[in-house]
Amino acid sequence: MFDFSALDLARIQFGFTISFHIIFPAITIGLAAYLAVLEGLWLWKKDDTYLDLYHFWSKIFAVNFAMGVVSGLVMAYQFGTNWSFYSQFAGSITGPLLAYEVLTAFFLEAGFLGVMLFGWNKVGRGLHFFATVMVALGTMVSATWILASNSWMQTPQGHEVVNGVVVPADWIAIIFNPSFPYRLAHMVTAAMLSTALFVAASGAWHLLRAKRTPAVKRMFSMALWMVLFTAPLQMVIGDAHGINTLKHQPAKIAAVEGHWHNEPGAGVPLILFGIPDMQAETTRYKVEIPRLGSLILTHSWDGQIPGLKEFAPDDRPNSTIVFWCFRIMVGLGSLMALLGLFSTWKRWRGGLYDSPILARFALWMGPSGLIAILAGWYVTEIGRQPWVVYGLMRTKDAVSNHSAMTLSIGLVVLVGMYIVIFGMGIAYMLRLVAQGPQAHAEGALEHTPALNQRPARPLSAVDATLPNLSNDT
Amino acid sequence: MGIDLPLIWFLIIGFGIMMYVIMDGFDLGIGILFPFIRDRDERDTMVNTVAPVWDGNETWLVLGGAGLMAAFPKVYSILLSALYVPAMCFLVGLIWRGVSFEFRFKADAAHKPFWDRAFMVGSYVAAFFQGAMLGAFIHGHHVVNGAATSGVMDWLSPFSVMTGIGVVVAYALLGTTWLILKTEGALQQRVIRATRPLLLATVAVITAVSIWTPLSHPAIAQRWFSLPNLLFFAPVPFLVGLSTFAILRSLRQAPYAGPFVWSLVLVFLGFSGLVISIWPNILPPTMSIWDAAAPPQSQGFALVGALFIIPIILAYTAWSYYVFRGKVKVGEGYH
Numbered sequence: 001m002f003d004f005s006a007l008d009l010a011r012i013q014f015g016f017t018i019s020f021h022i023i024f025p026a027i028t029i030g031l032a033a034y035l036a037v038l039e040g041l042w043l044w045k046k047d048d049t050y051l052d053l054y055h056f057w058s059k060i061f062a063v064n065f066a067m068g069v070v071s072g073l074v075m076a077y078q079f080g081t082n083w084s085f086y087s088q089f090a091g092s093i094t095g096p097l098l099a100y101e102v103l104t105a106f107f108l109e110a111g112f113l114g115v116m117l118f119g120w121n122k123v124g125r126g127l128h129f130f131a132t133v134m135v136a137l138g139t140m141v142s143a144t145w146i147l148a149s150n151s152w153m154q155t156p157q158g159h160e161v162v163n164g165v166v167v168p169a170d171w172i173a174i175i176f177n178p179s180f181p182y183r184l185a186h187m188v189t190a191a192m193l194s195t196a197l198f199v200a201a202s203g204a205w206h207l208l209r210a211k212r213t214p215a216v217k218r219m220f221s222m223a224l225w226m227v228l229f230t231a232p233l234q235m236v237i238g239d240a241h242g243i244n245t246l247k248h249q250p251a252k253i254a255a256v257e258g259h260w261h262n263e264p265g266a267g268v269p270l271i272l273f274g275i276p277d278m279q280a281e282t283t284r285y286k287v288e289i290p291r292l293g294s295l296i297l298t299h300s301w302d303g304q305i306p307g308l309k310e311f312a313p314d315d316r317p318n319s320t321i322v323f324w325c326f327r328i329m330v331g332l333g334s335l336m337a338l339l340g341l342f343s344t345w346k347r348w349r350g351g352l353y354d355s356p357i358l359a360r361f362a363l364w365m366g367p368s369g370l371i372a373i374l375a376g377w378y379v380t381e382i383g384r385q386p387w388v389v390y391g392l393m394r395t396k397d398a399v400s401n402h403s404a405m406t407l408s409i410g411l412v413v414l415v416g417m418y419i420v421i422f423g424m425g426i427a428y429m430l431r432l433v434a435q436g437p438q439a440h441a442e443g444a445l446e447h448t449p450a451l452n453q454r455p456a457r458p459l460s461a462v463d464a465t466l467p468n469l470s471n472d473t
Numbered sequence: 474m475g476i477d478l479p480l481i482w483f484l485i486i487g488f489g490i491m492m493y494v495i496m497d498g499f500d501l502g503i504g505i506l507f508p509f510i511r512d513r514d515e516r517d518t519m520v521n522t523v524a525p526v527w528d529g530n531e532t533w534l535v536l537g538g539a540g541l542m543a544a545f546p547k548v549y550s551i552l553l554s555a556l557y558v559p560a561m562c563f564l565v566g567l568i569w570r571g572v573s574f575e576f577r578f579k580a581d582a583a584h585k586p587f588w589d590r591a592f593m594v595g596s597y598v599a600a601f602f603q604g605a606m607l608g609a610f611i612h613g614h615h616v617v618n619g620a621a622t623s624g625v626m627d628w629l630s631p632f633s634v635m636t637g638i639g640v641v642v643a644y645a646l647l648g649t650t651w652l653i654l655k656t657e658g659a660l661q662q663r664v665i666r667a668t669r670p671l672l673l674a675t676v677a678v679i680t681a682v683s684i685w686t687p688l689s690h691p692a693i694a695q696r697w698f699s700l701p702n703l704l705f706f707a708p709v710p711f712l713v714g715l716s717t718f719a720i721l722r723s724l725r726q727a728p729y730a731g732p733f734v735w736s737l738v739l740v741f742l743g744f745s746g747l748v749i750s751i752w753p754n755i756l757p758p759t760m761s762i763w764d765a766a767a768p769p770q771s772q773g774f775a776l777v778g779a780l781f782i783i784p785i786i787l788a789y790t791a792w793s794y795y796v797f798r799g800k801v802k803v804g805e806g807y808h
Contacts, residue, residue: 077560401554
């Protein structure tokens, strides 16, 4: 048997459910913005290819939104079931921020999502476009509340601790805490980039099957433009986020770099690869470039950053995991930038849609954005350990008093259910992607159920059948 | 400040839970009735009566969870942690039901029975564990060092099993009376026949809880049976009897909205009875809404958003029920 403590299991359970969850909001944020752009371009250029793409992606958006709502339901209660002492300690801050997120999401759903999905023949074009833009804005407002809450846990300020409980003193300071702008920019850009990669892969899949319709070409091209610009932008934001982290959470950066101690007066090398060993307090088998660490993190030739040995063993995050998650994120990010450059070269040579190598590359990069998001979140969350609220409360003091047995059973049930449900949901989305954009979809809209009777649920905007379950009976 | 924030939040959360119980109650009831209605077209009709509104119904649950954490973090954390097992079972049931609700529309004919079963089981699990949590909540939790002293399975007692079954039965009653309102023909006749035994079972559970709780909790007995409280609260049992009688009467001649409206009254009375029993505690037997309240800075900040958004959600909800008013015929659906 695995030898997990109750604390490990509570963390695995939370990590598992939130990892599943984050995929959907990330695509929601990206697709909502993409849909707003498509509709805007359609209104401006009067080119129906944009409208065909809008109808195609709005169905996938609807399924994705529904999956996000369902997977979010568990999150709303897990702070209480698994992190009881955290909720008592900091619920006065996390609670209102999460409540605002929920209220924003409902406001969105009640006000604009219905018009966006079912209102085509009900409202004028301008009003419909307004609804789409509001949904896109709303998803970002939702993200803002969540990231304010998470960033406060990373770099808390604007509170007092009274009788062992956090009391908010200044909400502006709490929301605009030092790491919040960087984390918000990094996450929203990540959502855009992941969505662009997903759209590019969908286009590539159709191109490889010789389905070279104007709509397929258009989405492939738009997505690769997006990758070209956002992948390098994300690197700049990531660098700034890293320097901000060095200032506020130096132990996290030391763990990211696998950096244990400084030689007097010497610059910090950049360790490309290696295996940080927490017991031996060293990074084994390392391949390093001298002084590059100093250059990146301090923008100077021999600047130094704190090493892990400067922190008590109990205050060190697990460098082995954080080191590798960070390299997965950065490695994928570099491949994304490469994809953007390669596509531009092909575009310049006039062969954007004719290169099987480019199409395969784009296809394989389809999930890379989401994997990079997960890896990045593991860096920032595992890198915050052993703290749940940095410097204020340790994770071991935050966890509810459940036995390992209780948590194991809960974990097994959740994992089983999530794999069936969200496996099914993701398969369903991929089936919709495989159907491809239909030309002149405005005629097809007439058959959309619930058109003449809104409101309706997001999923009812889609009428394709589910993929078959292989072993359900 | 002269505003009693904890009281306002207690009312908001109480209202949210009440909305949830009433609204998700009848759509969970549809799933609970599935074993008794085997015909495919009739099942589709039943599901179609709630299709346009069910996910809106669940928004109140998420709002309740987030509101509780914002306004009463102590209750949120202590209660959910103490009720870890039933809370997880409840959420799992609810997710199964929600997803199978959608997937049964999308599945091909060969796989529909699978999602039908998932929908049914999910509805039973979600309803039963809601009731069991309610029972364990009334039974009370003793708090030492920020955690309930109860063990992981202490929520399970004859009383909580009874409240669990009680909620299943009450939701089935809301389900049949909702279907009386929304359907016609053979299906309507069938649910009319099912309503009477469900009503009697619901009233039996309400009666049992009303006798059981004062007997095992002297404080609750004191609340109800001392003067002048007895006079103030006497209308509650009286109205329970009245609404039971009204439902029975309306079932006799071509019923329409009557049974559903009176069933809502019945559930509302049961809910008020519980609030009377535990007030002013939000975590019985000792933690009051003022003991459990988040700092005023938190409650006030969250209140601004709640007062702005909740009326919008209410208006939208009312409008969607208005849009989808009227009977749903067999073979006709929105999905």
